[in-house]
Amino acid sequence: MSDINWNDYSLETQAIRAGHKRTHEDEHSMPIFTTSSYVFKSAEEASLRFTGQKPGNIYSRFTNPTVNAFQERLALMEKGERCLAFASGMAAIMAVGMGLLKTGDHIVCSRSVFGNTVIMFQNYFSKFGIETDFVDLIDTGAWEAAIKPNTRFLFLETPSNPLTEIADISLLADIAHAHNCLLIVDNCFCTPVLQRPFELGADIVIHSATKYIDGQGRCVGGAVIASDEIIEKYIYPYLRTGGATMSPFNAWVFLSGLETLAVRMKAHCDNAFDLALWLEQQPSVAKVHYPGLASHAQHELAKRQQSHFGGIVSFELAGGKEHAWRVIDATQMISITANLGDVKTTITHPATTTHGRLTPEARATAGIKDGLVRLSVGLESITDIKNDLLKGLGA
Numbered sequence: 601m602s603d604i605n606w607n608d609y610s611l612e613t614q615a616i617r618a619g620h621k622r623t624h625e626d627e628h629s630m631p632i633f634t635t636s637s638y639v640f641k642s643a644e645e646a647s648l649r650f651t652g653q654k655p656g657n658i659y660s661r662f663t664n665p666t667v668n669a670f671q672e673r674l675a676l677m678e679k680g681e682r683c684l685a686f687a688s689g690m691a692a693i694m695a696v697g698m699g700l701l702k703t704g705d706h707i708v709c710s711r712s713v714f715g716n717t718v719i720m721f722q723n724y725f726s727k728f729g730i731e732t733d734f735v736d737l738i739d740t741g742a743w744e745a746a747i748k749p750n751t752r753f754l755f756l757e758t759p760s761n762p763l764t765e766i767a768d769i770s771l772l773a774d775i776a777h778a779h780n781c782l783l784i785v786d787n788c789f790c791t792p793v794l795q796r797p798f799e800l801g802a803d804i805v806i807h808s809a810t811k812y813i814d815g816q817g818r819c820v821g822g823a824v825i826a827s828d829e830i831i832e833k834y835i836y837p838y839l840r841t842g843g844a845t846m847s848p849f850n851a852w853v854f855l856s857g858l859e860t861l862a863v864r865m866k867a868h869c870d871n872a873f874d875l876a877l878w879l880e881q882q883p884s885v886a887k888v889h890y891p892g893l894a895s896h897a898q899h900e901l902a903k904r905q906q907s908h909f910g911g912i913v914s915f916e917l918a919g920g921k922e923h924a925w926r927v928i929d930a931t932q933m934i935s936i937t938a939n940l941g942d943v944k945t946t947i948t949h950p951a952t953t954t955h956g957r958l959t960p961e962a963r964a965t966a967g968i969k970d971g972l973v974r975l976s977v978g979l980e981s982i983t984d985i986k987n988d989l990l991k992g993l994g995a
């Protein structure tokens with residue numbers, strides 16, 4: 601098994617079989633290695649491993665067989681050279697910043713990235729003299745205009761949350777490279793099953809494994825995938841020192857999450873597509889945001905760039921905040937929570953939760969209307985999901 605070149609296999613197979621190096625116990629399923637340190641055969645071997653002259657485990661802050669298996673598997677699935685796992689998605693983003701940036705550097709970031717990513721760049725990196733300009737995700741001209749001589753990277757998520765806007769990754773990669781910058785894509789919403797940013801020219805891919813990779817809302821984790829050079833020079837030394845390590849238990853949960861990821865993503869997409877079409881037919885719904893709909897402004901781009909349209913659907917109620925809250929409160933089965941990517945359907949009101957700290961003007965600029973409701977469509981029966989929403993929609 602160790603002789604297999606997993607690059608020759610498809611994503612579905614890599615997701616199930618790659619990364620596990622069977623031990624002398626001949627186990628069929630990946631074990632959890634709960635050990636903080638490892639034993640060396642001699643003082644010389646210890647020295648060679650510590651200096652990196654000989655491969656092998658050293659200490660579980662930066663080398664653990666279960667975590668390694670997860671890293672290898674996710675790197676293959678993303679078609680990246682190397683992956684490093686982190687304690688959370690935010691720890692992965694922090695590591696990219698700490699590894700790549702220095703005082704005086706500049707970032708261009710989409711305005712519609714995960715809220716804590718904005719806070720990380722705006723409130724924390726700024727303390728060390730790193731400036732960030734935020735731009736409209738789909739305004740290519742604004743991205744290029746924001747680039748300065750000291751810009752180190754462009755950072756985005758696509759589709760955006762909660763409006764599912766789609767950025768043209770190839771175009772932005774070309775712009776980044778023409779200005780000697782890196783393009784970083786947070787691929788949390790699509791996962792490698794739906795979108796492979798490296799094939800479109802991205803330099804670094806970020807994951808919050810907490811979402812679809814786990815898929816059942818159990819563990820928090822993250823990952824950075826990049827070239828050997830970027831990982832070896834900038835990210836690995838920071839992980840080794842910074843210590844925001846993924847635990848072997850979480851890696852084990854994420855490994856089994858990856859095994860069912862392709863099947864789950866397809867089912868999430870099918871349910872979401874069905875629901876989006878149905879929502880468009882509801883008289884009280886003013887607008888549905890879903891890249892699979894012909895009415896979506898970047899529908900053609902989504903078709904080109906993604907293999908399917910994802911599990912996130914949002915919709916606007918003509919009746920504003922009151923009606924949005926009524927729909928949310930009338931649900932009995934659907935979970936009222938801001939988490940996403942779970943087999944359980946979740947529902948949120950962005951204007952008063954995830955985007956509640958923004959000023960009304962900033963919310964308007966971001967396109968977050970008071971009547972907007974976001975769904976992370978799960979894998980329950982689509983009929984039961986519709987019936988749960990219908991309680992408040994019709995009322």
Ligand SMILES: *Cc1c(COP(=O)(O)O)cnc(C)c1O
Binds near residue numbers: 690714810822
């Ligand atoms: C949740 C999320 C993160 C942060 O990940 P954690 O695992 O919660 O730290 C980053 N990016 C996106 C797009 C997310 O949805």
